[in-house]
Amino acid sequence: MAAKLILSMSGVVLQEYPLNKERMTIGRKDHNDIVIDNLAVSGEHAAVVTVHNDSFMEDLESTNGVAVNGSAIKKHFLHNNDLIEIGKYKLKYINDQAGASTAEDFEKTMVLSAPIHTSANHLAKNATGEATGRFKSVAAAQSSRIEKTITPQQIKPTVPAQSVKAPTPPQMPPPAPPQPTPPVSHQTGGVIQVLTGPNAGKELELVKNLTTLGKPGLQVAVLTKRPLGYFITYVEGATYPTVNGRLLDDQPHLLVENDIIELAGIKMEFYLK
Amino acid sequence: MNISQALEIVSSSHPGMVRSHNEDSVVYDASCGLVVLADGMGGYNAGEVASGITASVMFTEITDVLRHKSAAEKNENSGEDLGVVLLRDNVQKANDSIFYAAQSQPQYAGMGTTVVAGLFYDNHLAVAHVGDSRMYRLRGEVFEPITRDHSLLQEQIDGGVISEKDARFSRNKNLVTRAVGIDLVVKIEVHVHHVQVGDLYLLCSDGLNDMVEDEDIGSTLTMLKSNLPLAASQLIQMANDNGGRDNVSLILVKVNGEFAASNGWLARVKALFGSWIC
Numbered sequence: 001m002a003a004k005l006i007l008s009m010s011g012v013v014l015q016e017y018p019l020n021k022e023r024m025t026i027g028r029k030d031h032n033d034i035v036i037d038n039l040a041v042s043g044e045h046a047a048v049v050t051v052h053n054d055s056f057m058e059d060l061e062s063t064n065g066v067a068v069n070g071s072a073i074k075k076h077f078l079h080n081n082d083l084i085e086i087g088k089y090k091l092k093y094i095n096d097q098a099g100a101s102t103a104e105d106f107e108k109t110m111v112l113s114a115p116i117h118t119s120a121n122h123l124a125k126n127a128t129g130e131a132t133g134r135f136k137s138v139a140a141a142q143s144s145r146i147e148k149t150i151t152p153q154q155i156k157p158t159v160p161a162q163s164v165k166a167p168t169p170p171q172m173p174p175p176a177p178p179q180p181t182p183p184v185s186h187q188t189g190g191v192i193q194v195l196t197g198p199n200a201g202k203e204l205e206l207v208k209n210l211t212t213l214g215k216p217g218l219q220v221a222v223l224t225k226r227p228l229g230y231f232i233t234y235v236e237g238a239t240y241p242t243v244n245g246r247l248l249d250d251q252p253h254l255l256v257e258n259d260i261i262e263l264a265g266i267k268m269e270f271y272l273k
Numbered sequence: 274m275n276i277s278q279a280l281e282i283v284s285s286s287h288p289g290m291v292r293s294h295n296e297d298s299v300v301y302d303a304s305c306g307l308v309v310l311a312d313g314m315g316g317y318n319a320g321e322v323a324s325g326i327t328a329s330v331m332f333t334e335i336t337d338v339l340r341h342k343s344a345a346e347k348n349e350n351s352g353e354d355l356g357v358v359l360l361r362d363n364v365q366k367a368n369d370s371i372f373y374a375a376q377s378q379p380q381y382a383g384m385g386t387t388v389v390a391g392l393f394y395d396n397h398l399a400v401a402h403v404g405d406s407r408m409y410r411l412r413g414e415v416f417e418p419i420t421r422d423h424s425l426l427q428e429q430i431d432g433g434v435i436s437e438k439d440a441r442f443s444r445n446k447n448l449v450t451r452a453v454g455i456d457l458v459v460k461i462e463v464h465v466h467h468v469q470v471g472d473l474y475l476l477c478s479d480g481l482n483d484m485v486e487d488e489d490i491g492s493t494l495t496m497l498k499s500n501l502p503l504a505a506s507q508l509i510q511m512a513n514d515n516g517g518r519d520n521v522s523l524i525l526v527k528v529n530g531e532f533a534a535s536n537g538w539l540a541r542v543k544a545l546f547g548s549w550i551c
Binding site: 051054056110210224226236 | 425445448450452492
């Protein structure tokens with residue numbers, strides 16, 4: 001499904017325009033693809049350039065300018081739901097293939113080669129001549145399945161916070177090693193508190209995906225934050241660390257609240273906050 | 274130090290969380306310092322066939338030649354290192370095999386593959402690549418790609434059409450501009466790099482670098498470089514935790530010592546009896 005622009009004014013939808021051309025112009029004069037007959041709009045005001053699944057908004061040196069999501073732009077890479085303002089008119093950019101802007105690369109890799117595709121001209125300007133389009137294999141059919149595997153962490157960085165429409169609970173990938181303990185929600189933060197040694201009493205919040213503990217060369221373990229919870233894994237050293245007095249092996253071990261880890265002679269406690 | 278002592282190599286491949294097939298192929302030979310990773314494409318099992326042909330052609334042909342020759346030898350005609358010539362010629366050879374298989378068998382029509390291959394010799398690394406499989410290097414604190422994708426997106430970045438920041442959100446990540454096996458001739462990019470002791474090299478398919486940010490890959494390798502098998506499984510787990518939408522494959526190569534080519538009479542003796550040594 002092609003991306004589209006929805007033209008509206010004062011909340012009333014006027015028209016929908018599918019972006020089915022490499023370059024679509026917006027302006028007051030009749031020859032534009034999107035004609036907005038208003039004196040605040042320049043004759044040729046702006047253009048939308050589309051390359052396969054990506055679109056760019058460009059201001060064609062208009063008198064009154066173009067704003068995207070409230071800021072004036074000269075050239076802008078469009079994201080799904082971007083709001084373009086031209087005078088009192090608003091254009092909403094919709095490109096909801098596979099639902100979220102992180103799902104695009106779900107489609108299988110394809111080769112651009114040999115001649116003739118709609119966007120060939122555009123490419124020729126900035127790329128070598130070989131980059132014209134013939135798709136070797138297309139597998140878009142499964143795109144509806146992809147949304148299930150997107151975790152909330154992935155969505156957050158790409159969507160403004162206020163518009164996160166709490167996605168349906170993500171379906172967690174199956175755990176690599178089967179663990180009898182119930183999964184810990186990844187919303188809660190894990191903390192390590194040092195119990196013995198010179199740093200006794202200190203706390204370490206596990207905010208990063210990976211945190212290493214121990215002394216390099218002597219004994220090191222890594223704590224990993226995963227959708228299923230926090231895991232501890234042996235990294236290096238002649239002996240393995242222990243959890244609640246039991247030696248770890250080479251496999252990751254799921255931590256539960258109040259587990260006592262002993263590493264390089266230091267005891268520490270894991271808990272959630 | 275001979276090359277198999279100098280290099281520590283680990284590889285891993287996983288179909289990911291969504292796909293049933295694994296179309297990636299990885300192969301390496303520590304005694305010759307050869308690493309090859311290919312990410313195939315094409316319907317049914319054609320992708321696996323294309324990447325499999327590439328991995329096996331490169332492996333068989335290159336290890337065969339290096340049994341009685343050194344990759345550091347200069348080619349008489351071009352003056353290039355034999356290692357460079359071997360990589361280039363054998364990617365082309367793989368290309369021919371795939372192209373003719375695709376021509377003669379309809380179920381393989383249009384199959385192709387990316388490839389990234391490295392050959393370590395004489396304290397150098399020759400890297401050949403086609404498509405969007407990458408090689409990265411961790412040297413000291415710096416983690417960076419040492420290959421540049423042959424993809425529409427990379428060309429757009431180079432041409433100033435799209436910024437690197439915006440490119441993360443592009444929906445055109447899956448378009449490569451070059452591939453092995455789709456035409457009679459393939460354009461192969463080859464570069465030679467100096468290798469330093471302590472370097473860590475990562476070869477990966479786009480299933481890793483599309484799912485995990487470079488920064489996170491780099492910090493994971495920095496933290497876990499003392500345990501390569503763990504680093505490999507951790508990276509694959511991160512790609513899968515983030516959705517695992519594609520096959521994820523990688524090879525890690527850590528340089529633990531120097532591996533200068535031996536010259537003079539010893540090399541000649543080795544060349545004579547080479548078939549027993551390599």
